[in-house]
Amino acid sequence: MSKENDLLASVSDISTESEFFSPVPDGYKKGKTRYVFVTGTVMSGLGKGIFSSCLAKLMQDKGLKVAPIKLEGYLNIDSGTLNPFRHGEVFVLDDGMECDMDLGTYERMLDMDLTHVNFATSGQIFSSVLNKERHGDYLGRDVQMIPHVTGEVKLKLRQLAVQSDADIVFVEIGGTVGDLENAYFIEAMRELAYEEGPNSSCFVALTYILEPSTLGEQKSKAAQLGIKQLMQCGIQPDIIACRASNPVSEKARQKISVYSSVPLKRVVSLPDSASIYMIPAMLRENSLDFEVIRLLKIEDRINLRHERKTWGRWCDFTDKMGAVNREVTIGITGKYTSVRDSYASIINALEHAGIALGCEVKIKWIETTNIIDETAVEGLSDVDGIIVPGGFGTRGAEGKIACIKYARENNLPYLGLCFGFQMAVIEFARNICGLVKANSTEIEPDCSEPVIDILPEQKKIEGLGGNMRLGGRDIELKPDTIAWELFGKAKTVRMRFRHRYEVDPRYIETLEKGGLVFSGKAPQQPIMQILELPQHPFFIGTQSHPCLTSRPLRPQPMFVGLVAAAMQRRYGQEKIPDPVEANRKVMRTTS
Numbered sequence: 001m002s003k004e005n006d007l008l009a010s011v012s013d014i015s016t017e018s019e020f021f022s023p024v025p026d027g028y029k030k031g032k033t034r035y036v037f038v039t040g041t042v043m044s045g046l047g048k049g050i051f052s053s054c055l056a057k058l059m060q061d062k063g064l065k066v067a068p069i070k071l072e073g074y075l076n077i078d079s080g081t082l083n084p085f086r087h088g089e090v091f092v093l094d095d096g097m098e099c100d101m102d103l104g105t106y107e108r109m110l111d112m113d114l115t116h117v118n119f120a121t122s123g124q125i126f127s128s129v130l131n132k133e134r135h136g137d138y139l140g141r142d143v144q145m146i147p148h149v150t151g152e153v154k155l156k157l158r159q160l161a162v163q164s165d166a167d168i169v170f171v172e173i174g175g176t177v178g179d180l181e182n183a184y185f186i187e188a189m190r191e192l193a194y195e196e197g198p199n200s201s202c203f204v205a206l207t208y209i210l211e212p213s214t215l216g217e218q219k220s221k222a223a224q225l226g227i228k229q230l231m232q233c234g235i236q237p238d239i240i241a242c243r244a245s246n247p248v249s250e251k252a253r254q255k256i257s258v259y260s261s262v263p264l265k266r267v268v269s270l271p272d273s274a275s276i277y278m279i280p281a282m283l284r285e286n287s288l289d290f291e292v293i294r295l296l297k298i299e300d301r302i303n304l305r306h307e308r309k310t311w312g313r314w315c316d317f318t319d320k321m322g323a324v325n326r327e328v329t330i331g332i333t334g335k336y337t338s339v340r341d342s343y344a345s346i347i348n349a350l351e352h353a354g355i356a357l358g359c360e361v362k363i364k365w366i367e368t369t370n371i372i373d374e375t376a377v378e379g380l381s382d383v384d385g386i387i388v389p390g391g392f393g394t395r396g397a398e399g400k401i402a403c404i405k406y407a408r409e410n411n412l413p414y415l416g417l418c419f420g421f422q423m424a425v426i427e428f429a430r431n432i433c434g435l436v437k438a439n440s441t442e443i444e445p446d447c448s449e450p451v452i453d454i455l456p457e458q459k460k461i462e463g464l465g466g467n468m469r470l471g472g473r474d475i476e477l478k479p480d481t482i483a484w485e486l487f488g489k490a491k492t493v494r495m496r497f498r499h500r501y502e503v504d505p506r507y508i509e510t511l512e513k514g515g516l517v518f519s520g521k522a523p524q525q526p527i528m529q530i531l532e533l534p535q536h537p538f539f540i541g542t543q544s545h546p547c548l549t550s551r552p553l554r555p556q557p558m559f560v561g562l563v564a565a566a567m568q569r570r571y572g573q574e575k576i577p578d579p580v581e582a583n584r585k586v587m588r589t590t591s
């Protein structure tokens with residue numbers, strides 16, 4: 001390694017002699033991967049993940065390879081134990097990583113399956129540093145925030161660069177600049193940009209322009225102070241994205257430009273948008289895509305023909321969004337009903353299916369805690385379909401079962417997801433198979449008919465972190481079933497799981513005799529993964545979370561089936577093809 005490159009040393013070359021500590025993974029090619037860092041100022045919740053994923057999408061459209069990563073300040077190792085009520089849904093990746101819901105935004109926007117390398121928390125970083133310390137990897141040095149902890153962050157980013165072979169790694173830093181818990185992430189990116197050299201990195205600061213109703217004008221002071229804080233960390237932003245409820249005035253942009261030494265054309269207005277799918281177009285209108293390309297000096301890597309094709313497909317999708325001419329209402333039961341973020345993927349999956357079918361999907365939230373048999377009818381009389389989503393614990397479970405009974409008896413389209421699948425089994429066992437005591441041992445540990453019981457592999461597990469049956473698994477489909485038809489007669493499909501309980505195999509025969517069809521199961525294991533009722537217009541449940549793999553241009557077939565069935569219920573048979581037919585059509589036009 002040359003003298004001036006002393007700053008970087010391969011992991012095995014780190015010595016005690018030097019104050020420089022910046023381990024680099026084997027195979028790392030300096031200059032191959034460029035970095036875009038996205039930070040937030042003024043307040044959290046500005047949509048850093050949305051911005052970063054949309055910008056990454058524009059680069060991907062140009063034929064560039066992108067890899068996103070979210071750096072989270074909290075000390076949890078993953079998001080598995082976080083309460084969705086506080087933090088939004090736990091998004092599960094194919095490799096089983098339980099992570100922040102922003103990773104869902106990246107997967108949807110980039111139509112890409114991500115893994116644990118795309119998500120890092122302070123918990124992971126510190127645990128890795130402490131393990132190395134115990135292992136003696138720091139060669140007698142005192143282990144410090146700088147350079148060791150920042151070194152670990154940089155190592156993670158460069159490992160991602162090697163593994164993904166990306167042209168650009170998009171790094172989103174959680175929280176806002178000035179938070180104690182993300183300060184070392186910001187320091188790490190400053191160091192990394194310095195080590196990588198000029199044109200290696202691009203810093204984007206998202207900020208917020210206030211518009212107090214008492215003043216009736218936009219105020220940029222909070223934004224200026226926020227950006228100043230970033231500059232005090234030694235970071236000169238290259239782009240400032242001004243979030244606001246209305247388009248940001250030229251005057252406010254000018255003030256920010258003067259204050260931050262960022263040219264006016266790179267201080268852009270990003271007002272609230274009705275749909276996140278319109279944001280890529282907004283970024284293009286501001287030429288942010290080419291600004292980034294120029295800042296990173298990678299003009300020679302882009303493929304404009306590729307861009308014309310992919311952008312054309314995207315515009316077909318956004319055009320369809322504006323052309324919906326029907327409407328259905330889907331009821332969603334759940335105890336986190338006050339926080340839409342807890343069900344982000346389901347809302348997205350319904351939207352994707354609706355757009356593909358030319359139908360707006362309205363959602364009615366149904367709090368089931370107080371529902372008993374008769375009252376279910378009231379809440380469900382005006383919905384065209386119902387989803388019982390994933391859940392844990394006893395609260396509201398009987399209300400969900402009552403809703404499912406209503407859906408089954410009244411031909412109301414039903415989609416049960418994970419817990420909703422389990423509750424459908426209980427309802428069927430009780431009311432059709434005569435097992436009146438049927439329940440899940442999660443709800444009633446000593447129940448005499450445990451149709452839903454803990455998975456054998458889960459019995460010996462202690463603690464709660466990262467140990468459910470997690471991640472992508474293949475599902476074997478039974479020929480000539482609705483599920484098989486919905487998935488285009490595929491032999492197997494892959495979906496993501498996050499559960500501890502399952503249908504107790506001892507009850508399968510009884511349930512099937514009663515008329516319940518298990519149309520999807522785990523290969524070589526008696527784990528039931530999809531159920532359906534053949535006589536019902538649309539009654540289907542899955543132990544998995546199909547919403548996690550729905551993408552704007554590839555809507556998930558079970559959701560397409562549900563929305564089509566809901567449309568059929570509202571508008572009548574002659575106008576809408578049956579759910580399977582509708583899904584086939586969607587698959588033909590979107591794949």
Ligand code: GLN
Pocket residue numbers: 389390391392393417418419420442498499500501502
């Ligand atoms: N609580 C159920 C289980 O652990 C369902 C989990 C879920 O809905 N994600 O099996």
